[in-house]
Amino acid sequence: MTKLRFYSGLKEIGGTVVGVETESAICYFDFGFTVADRIDHKVNLRKGHEAYDYVKLGVLNAIDGIYEPETAKALDLKAYGETDKEVFFIISHMHIDHMGGLGCLDQKVPVYMSSDSAKLYHAMGVMGELEVREHENIIPVDYDGSFTVGDIKVTCVQVDHDVIGACGFLIETKEGRICYTGDYRYHGFHPEISAAFAEKCKGADLMISEGVTISFGDVDMLSLEGPVRERNEWTLLEDMKNAAEEEEGLIIINNYNRNVERIHRLIGEIKAAGRVMALEPEQAAYVAAFYPEDEFCVYVPEAKESAYGNDAAGYLSGRKIVNRTEVMADPGKYILQQDYKNSYELFDLAKVASLYVHMDGAPLGDYDPSFAVFYNMLDSIGIRYERWGLGGHAEPYYLRHTVDVIEPRILVPLHSFRPEQLLSEHAGKIILPEAGDVIELK
Ligand SMILES: [Zn+2]
Numbered sequence: 001m002t003k004l005r006f007y008s009g010l011k012e013i014g015g016t017v018v019g020v021e022t023e024s025a026i027c028y029f030d031f032g033f034t035v036a037d038r039i040d041h042k043v044n045l046r047k048g049h050e051a052y053d054y055v056k057l058g059v060l061n062a063i064d065g066i067y068e069p070e071t072a073k074a075l076d077l078k079a080y081g082e083t084d085k086e087v088f089f090i091i092s093h094m095h096i097d098h099m100g101g102l103g104c105l106d107q108k109v110p111v112y113m114s115s116d117s118a119k120l121y122h123a124m125g126v127m128g129e130l131e132v133r134e135h136e137n138i139i140p141v142d143y144d145g146s147f148t149v150g151d152i153k154v155t156c157v158q159v160d161h162d163v164i165g166a167c168g169f170l171i172e173t174k175e176g177r178i179c180y181t182g183d184y185r186y187h188g189f190h191p192e193i194s195a196a197f198a199e200k201c202k203g204a205d206l207m208i209s210e211g212v213t214i215s216f217g218d219v220d221m222l223s224l225e226g227p228v229r230e231r232n233e234w235t236l237l238e239d240m241k242n243a244a245e246e247e248e249g250l251i252i253i254n255n256y257n258r259n260v261e262r263i264h265r266l267i268g269e270i271k272a273a274g275r276v277m278a279l280e281p282e283q284a285a286y287v288a289a290f291y292p293e294d295e296f297c298v299y300v301p302e303a304k305e306s307a308y309g310n311d312a313a314g315y316l317s318g319r320k321i322v323n324r325t326e327v328m329a330d331p332g333k334y335i336l337q338q339d340y341k342n343s344y345e346l347f348d349l350a351k352v353a354s355l356y357v358h359m360d361g362a363p364l365g366d367y368d369p370s371f372a373v374f375y376n377m378l379d380s381i382g383i384r385y386e387r388w389g390l391g392g393h394a395e396p397y398y399l400r401h402t403v404d405v406i407e408p409r410i411l412v413p414l415h416s417f418r419p420e421q422l423l424s425e426h427a428g429k430i431i432l433p434e435a436g437d438v439i440e441l442k
């Protein structure tokens with residue numbers, strides 16, 4: 001028996017949770033927040049009651065066998081260890097809508113993720129960027145590596161996305177093969193990795209696909225003849241190299257700090273222009289964790305000597321620190337990475353800045369109320385800005401192309417406001433589940 005239960009994140013973007021249940025085990029993926037608009041950070045979560053509060057909010061799911069005894073009892077659920085089947089999670093990547101709930105699980109629940117994701121997850125914990133707490137029982141899996149729990153075999157299959165460590169999964173049971181794309185794209189540094197995912201999952205009985213890029217307008221999927229987008233990670237590097245050479249003042253970038261490979265490559269790219277990357281401590285730690293040889297400075301606005309703040313794992317020890325005064329004294333020497341939350345630094349930095357580039361950092365899009373606030377602020381500061389965001393999701397043609405290659409017997413599109421638009425002549429049948437629906441694989 002293999003049953004797939006679809007809990008959430010089906011006709012929306014974020015919070016996809018699916019359970020694959022067999023005779024002896026249940027595999028859940030992913031575990032991020034759904035309907036994030038029910039979270040208002042102006043309302044405090046109650047310390048120690050986060051899991052309970054999130055379930056009550058409908059942001060996490062009420063599922064047996066995954067929460068701590070006290071939480072489970074309060075929610076009228078079975079706690080971890082109280083179900084007769086082995087329960088485990090697999091997590092596709094480190095975006096909050098896929099992993100934000102991990103800190104709410106019972107600490108003993110086995111959570112499998114790619115080795116790169118595990119490395120980033122730990123660095124995020126060290127740098128204070130995790131919700132609630134760092135989950136203790138993380139089990140890293142290499143790309144193409146497999147593991148078995150009960151009668152479920154899972155293989156971690158890498159994809160290219162705008163966060164390091166992203167993967168999809170191939171889940172095998174007695175009844176068949178299920179593949180889950182996670183989030184992926186073809187305009188990153190490694191389109192060949194996303195292409196290889198499709199090859200490795202060829203002939204899957206059931207394919208679960210994301211569909212973010214078909215969310216916002218009409219798409220006639222079957223008539224698409226090829227990719228249309230022109231900009232990609234490589235052209236962005238080129239653009240930044242040119243800006244590094246042509247701009248005279250400081251360049252400030254607002255990027256997404258978990259897209260570590262982009263920063264790694266930018267560091268190399270701007271060297272020839274005589275510029276050095278100055279990274280905020282969180283971003284610096286993530287780059288150092290993966291690319292220890294990279295040369296960059298750590299930006300701490302008020303630092304006098306060495307004061308990184310939080311660096312318990314020593315990611316930043318020995319790195320050169322620059323403060324605001326130093327950057328402002330020699331603005332043409334630096335490209336400064338700055339998170340949205342530190343934007344008021346711009347009141348000072350704008351005096352020496354010649355370009356501000358918003359490249360996939362927060363606020364992510366105009367659906368975020370902060371978006372208009374942010375651009376009004378840039379206007380009032382009077383800084384010259386450009387938007388170079390690329391996003392992390394495959395354009396519609398590639399969403400279809402991947403289905404065409406895999407040729408699944410059953411296709412389940414989700415993680416989209418309009419999943420029904422994902423069509424392919426090579427999918428046997430398409431199912432659009434509602435929350436709570438079960439598909440039995442025969
Ligand atoms: Zn996503």
Ligand SMILES: [Zn+2]
Pocket residue numbers: 093095098161183392
């Ligand atoms: Zn994602």
